[in-house]
Amino acid sequence: MRTLISIGFSAAAIIVATSSAAAFGANTATAAPGSNGGTRVALQATQRHCDFSRTNFAPKVPHVSEAVGSVVIRTAGSSVVAEVNLVNTAEPGMHYDVGLIQAPRPSSATCGPGAPRTTYTGLDLDEAGRGTVTIQDGIRQGTTGVWVIIQRPNEHSQDPAEVYTSEFVVPV
Known part of the structure; x- marks a missing residue:
C-alpha cells in the first residue's frame, strides 16, 4: 500500500x-530569430510546393533518401544567411542545387532558380560525402520567414533524384 x-x-x-x-x-x-547563433533546422526528405505545403503525390520512381543534414539560418542586418551542411557518404562527389526561399508565397508561385524571392547556389560533396555551403539574400519587403530546399537533379526526369527541405519555416 x-x-x-x-x-x-x-x-x-x-x-x-x-x-x-x-x-x-x-x-x-x-534560437530566437535574429540572434547571433541563428536557428538550426533539420533537413527532411520531403517534397514541398513553393508555399511550403507538402506535396500530395510522389514521383513515379520513388527516390532513395540517403543524405542527412541541417541548416543554420540567421539574419545579418537586412540579409538572411543560411549555412547548409549535408552528408551523403553513399554518394561522394555528388552535386546538389540549394535554394533559399522567402515566404510567404502563393501556392501558384514558382520557386526554382531565377524565380522572384529565391536565391540558388550549388553544393558539391567532397570525397568523404560531406558538403557545406553558405547562401545569402536580402530580405524582401513582406517576407516573414525563409526555408531551404536541396535537390539533386535527375537526368531522366523533371522530378529531382533526391530532395530535402527545411523542417519548418524560420521567422525573420
Whole structure:
C-alpha cells in the first residue's frame, strides 16, 4: 500500500514539473530569430510546393533518401544567411542545387532558380560525402520567414533524384 502511495506522489510531482516546464518555455529547441547563433533546422526528405505545403503525390520512381543534414539560418542586418551542411557518404562527389526561399508565397508561385524571392547556389560533396555551403539574400519587403530546399537533379526526369527541405519555416 505504501508503495502505491509513494508512486502516486512521484507521478504527481513529475506531472507538475513537466507542466511547469511547458508553461515557462523550458526545453525550447530553436534560437530566437535574429540572434547571433541563428536557428538550426533539420533537413527532411520531403517534397514541398513553393508555399511550403507538402506535396500530395510522389514521383513515379520513388527516390532513395540517403543524405542527412541541417541548416543554420540567421539574419545579418537586412540579409538572411543560411549555412547548409549535408552528408551523403553513399554518394561522394555528388552535386546538389540549394535554394533559399522567402515566404510567404502563393501556392501558384514558382520557386526554382531565377524565380522572384529565391536565391540558388550549388553544393558539391567532397570525397568523404560531406558538403557545406553558405547562401545569402536580402530580405524582401513582406517576407516573414525563409526555408531551404536541396535537390539533386535527375537526368531522366523533371522530378529531382533526391530532395530535402527545411523542417519548418524560420521567422525573420
